Amino acid sequence: MDINNPLYRNQGIHVVCALFTVKDSEVKILLAKRSNNPYPDKWMLPSGAVYNNEDCETAMKREMLEKTGITNCYVEQFHVFSNPKRSPVMRMIAVGYIGIINSENLRIKKKTEKTQDVEWFKLSEVPEDLAYDHREIFLYALKTLKVKIIRTNIVKDLLPQYFTLPELQKVYEVILNKKFDRRNFRKKFLQLDLIENTGMQEENKGHKPANLYKFKQREDYDVDIF
Amino acid sequence: MDINNPLYRNQGIHVVCALFTVKDSEVKILLAKRSNNPYPDKWMLPSGAVYNNEDCETAMKREMLEKTGITNCYVEQFHVFSNPKRSPVMRMIAVGYIGIINSENLRIKKKTEKTQDVEWFKLSEVPEDLAYDHREIFLYALKTLKVKIIRTNIVKDLLPQYFTLPELQKVYEVILNKKFDRRNFRKKFLQLDLIENTGMQEENKGHKPANLYKFKQREDYDVDIF
DNA sequence: TCAAAAGTGTTTATATTACACCCATGG
DNA sequence: CCATGGGTGTAATATAAACACTTTTGA
Numbered sequence: 287m288d289i290n291n292p293l294y295r296n297q298g299i300h301v302v303c304a305l306f307t308v309k310d311s312e313v314k315i316l317l318a319k320r321s322n323n324p325y326p327d328k329w330m331l332p333s334g335a336v337y338n339n340e341d342c343e344t345a346m347k348r349e350m351l352e353k354t355g356i357t358n359c360y361v362e363q364f365h366v367f368s369n370p371k372r373s374p375v376m377r378m379i380a381v382g383y384i385g386i387i388n389s390e391n392l393r394i395k396k397k398t399e400k401t402q403d404v405e406w407f408k409l410s411e412v413p414e415d416l417a418y419d420h421r422e423i424f425l426y427a428l429k430t431l432k433v434k435i436i437r438t439n440i441v442k443d444l445l446p447q448y449f450t451l452p453e454l455q456k457v458y459e460v461i462l463n464k465k466f467d468r469r470n471f472r473k474k475f476l477q478l479d480l481i482e483n484t485g486m487q488e489e490n491k492g493h494k495p496a497n498l499y500k501f502k503q504r505e506d507y508d509v510d511i512f
Numbered sequence: 513m514d515i516n517n518p519l520y521r522n523q524g525i526h527v528v529c530a531l532f533t534v535k536d537s538e539v540k541i542l543l544a545k546r547s548n549n550p551y552p553d554k555w556m557l558p559s560g561a562v563y564n565n566e567d568c569e570t571a572m573k574r575e576m577l578e579k580t581g582i583t584n585c586y587v588e589q590f591h592v593f594s595n596p597k598r599s600p601v602m603r604m605i606a607v608g609y610i611g612i613i614n615s616e617n618l619r620i621k622k623k624t625e626k627t628q629d630v631e632w633f634k635l636s637e638v639p640e641d642l643a644y645d646h647r648e649i650f651l652y653a654l655k656t657l658k659v660k661i662i663r664t665n666i667v668k669d670l671l672p673q674y675f676t677l678p679e680l681q682k683v684y685e686v687i688l689n690k691k692f693d694r695r696n697f698r699k700k701f702l703q704l705d706l707i708e709n710t711g712m713q714e715e716n717k718g719h720k721p722a723n724l725y726k727f728k729q730r731e732d733y734d735v736d737i738f
Numbered sequence: 739t740c741a742a743a744a745g746t747g748t749t750t751a752t753a754t755t756a757c758a759c760c761c762a763t764g765g
Numbered sequence: 766c767c768a769t770g771g772g773t774g775t776a777a778t779a780t781a782a783a784c785a786c787t788t789t790t791g792a
Contacts, residue, residue, distance in 0.1 A: 289522075289602070293563040296515075297525055299605055337519040338603045342594040363592055366607050368568040376515070377564045379525055381592050381605075452771070469773070470755065493770040494762035678744070695746070696782065719743040720789035745788070753780070761772075 298378045301346040302333035302367070302420065304427030305359060305385035307392070307406065308444050311453060313460045314406040315424065316385075316394070317416070318353055321402045324374050325417035329407075331424065333380065342381045350385065354404050355395035359387035360443040364430040365423075372419045382423050384430055386443040409460075435461050436512040439480055442501040450488055450496035451475070478511065480504065524604045527572040528559035528593070528646065530653030531585060531611035533618070533632065534670050537679060539686045540632035541650065542611075542620070543642070544579055547628045550600050551643035555633075557650065559606065568607045576611065580630050581621035585613035586669040590656040591649075598645045608649050610656055612669040635686075661687050662738040665706055668727040676714055676722035677701070704737065706730065 288294070305316040317329040334349035336342055343361060350356050367380040394404050407413075412424060434440050441457060455471045458464075475481065482502055487495040514520070531542040543555040560575035562568055569587060576582050593606040620630050633639075638650060660666050667683060681697045684690075701707065708728055713721040 289524075293565070294524060294561055295564060297523075297562070297564045298515075298520060299523055299525065335520055336523070336594070336605075338521060338523045339519070339596050341596060342592055342605070366568055366589055366592060368562070368607075370565050370567060379562075379568070379605075379607075381594075450771085467756075468771080469757085472772085473774095474754085490764075491770080492764045493768080494772075496771055676744085693783075694744080695784085698745085699747095700781085716791075717743080718791045719741080720745075722744055740792090742790090742792105743788100744790100746786090747784105749783085751780100751782070753778100755778070756776090757774105759773090761770105763769090763771100765766105765768090 296376055298376060299336040299342075300333055300378045300380040301336055301342050301349060301383060302331050302380045302423055303346055303350060303361060303383040303385045304331055304424055304431075305350070305354075305356070305387060306431060306444065307387050307389045308453075308457055309389045309406060311456050311460075312408055313444075313457065314389075314408055315412060316354060316356075317405060317407055317412070318398075318401040319403040319405075320417055321400055327402075328415065328417040329413050329420075330417035331420045332404075333420075335378075336381075343383075346381075346383050346385075353395075353398055353401060355393060356387065359385045360440065361385045362434075362440075365426055367419060367423055369419065380419075380423070382427060384427050384434065386440050388444060388446045390446040432462055437510055438507040439501075439504070439509045439511065440507060441511075442480070445501075448484060448486065448498040448500055450498060452496055454481075454499070475511075478509065480509065522602055524602060525562040525568075526559055526604045526606040527562055527568050527575060527609060528557050528606045528649055529572055529576060529587060529609040529611045530557055530650055530657075531576070531580075531582070531613060532657060532670065533613050533615045534679075534683055535615045535632060537682050537686075538634050539670075539683065540615075540634055541638060542580060542582075543631060543633055543638070544624075544627040545629040545631075546643055547626055553628075554641065554643040555639050555646075556643035557646045558630075559646075561604075562607075569609075572607075572609050572611075579621075579624055579627060581619060582613065585611045586666065587611045588660075588666075591652055593645060593649055595645065606645075606649070608653060610653050610660065612666050614670060614672045616672040658688055663736055664733040665727075665730070665735045665737065666733060667737075668706070671727075674710060674712065674724040674726055676724060678722055680707075680725070701737075704735065706735065 307314055318332055319329050332350055332353045336345040346361050361383045363381055364384050365382045370377050396404055451472055455466055481499045484498045484500055486498040533540055544558055545555050546552055558576055558579045562571040572587050587609045589607055590610050591608045596603050622630055677698055681692055707725045710724045710726055712724040
């Protein structure tokens with residue numbers, strides 16, 4: 287590459303994350319409200335520019351921490367968005383990430399230098415007009431999440447440490463927008479040998495308490511679930 | 513992004529393609545032999561820098577044309593390689609593409625300004641020491657190809673217009689490194705309704721001639737094959 | 739006429755779907 | 766004691782896997 291060729295100048299690299307969690311048996315995505323130009327007061331996905339001494343995953347986790355205070359979420363790149371006009375300021379290529387985190391003990395920073403607020407949104411309540419091309423990125427991420435949740439066991443990072451089978455089923459139903467038969471779902475999931483019954487039960491529910499399960503320690507993510 | 517922050521300076525964006533085809537019932541990948549520094553005389557994947565006025569897919573197709581003379585191949589991004597040290601010259605992020613082309617009527621340029629040769633390599637004969645991190649990219653692309661060939665119908669771009677069922681089966685066997693039962697393979701593939709018998713047959717084979725099939729006109733790539 | 743690879747159907751095993759009743763809890 | 770949602774098993778159907786013989790051609 288001829289570094290002086292103007293065709294190569296003024297290009298930047300962003301990382302952008304669609305971070306999902308489950309709160310109150312609902313799947314939610316994290317958005318930040320911008321303070322500055324461009325797109326002042328618009329909601330956006332947590333994002334930022336990559337330093338020249340870090341790889342993209344490191345950059346994504348750093349940006350996530352700086353913009354939201356969130357640490358230790360699972361992130362995985364899913365697509366590069368490279369329309370030359372996607373930012374009105376300068377040519378920025380965005381490496382899109384899917385992030386997954388469980389909502390236990392989760393504190394998020396509400397305000398940073400560049401954002402005035404950070405909130406979890408139900409998927410059905412994500413604003414239409416996100417900043418930049420973030421709506422497109424959100425929709426692509428959601429599509430990817432639907433594939434990932436049936437082809438891998440990322441769901442383990444979405445749930446709290448202990449969860450009930452009905453909660454697990456609800457996650458699949460919300461993300462895939464589809465109902466499952468309770469008996470078949472349990473049978474299927476249990477025979478995957480990914481989770482184990484802790485013997486503990488939920489309490490104060492006004493009905494028969496469900497058993498609490500947890501994921502077994504397994505590092506691999508390549509598991510066909512449906 | 514503060515454009516004057518030195519942390520953001522001197523970063524470039526590459527596209528890199530692992531282009532696969534089938535020739536003589538073997539899956540092959542296209543490599544180019546470098547002329548210049550760095551890595552003189554090493555083989556590499558077709559690649560090049562993205563202009564600031566084009567998206568990555570456009571850049572990939574342009575580079576493929578410039579470096580190899582190949583036009584109209586199917587390309588699809590699969591992973592971003594962003595180790596800050598992946599190039600000894602400067603920080604370059606690479607958007608990795610899988611390319612698929614059928615080898616009919618295919619002319620490749622043997623020599624360009626920066627390459628002294630371009631050749632198709634059997635997967636088992638790809639040199640160990642490719643330039644840059646291209647061996648890592650090749651292996652990741654191959655892993656992705658194995659998934660794509662069972663989850664999508666990209667195989668249609670890998671084969672010539674007319675092909676026999678045994679040829680099709682061989683492609684799956686070579687890529688997945690696995691034998692299939694002939695009867696079950698035919699039954700399975702035919703019921704997917706992706707291909708149709710042309711009524712024509714191959715000739716001069718010294719054995720019973722196989723029927724020639726072709727893919728039906730379908731644009732979608734989301735088809736579970738195995 | 740022989741070698742080589744193509745074509746073909748049935749049986750068995752496995753996986754998926756459909757479906758209804760009893761149970762434990764909190765209010 | 767009742768409303769709520771949790772837990773369980775079996776039969777029917779669909780899909781996948783195992784398996785061997787006949788056919789056509791070119792040499």
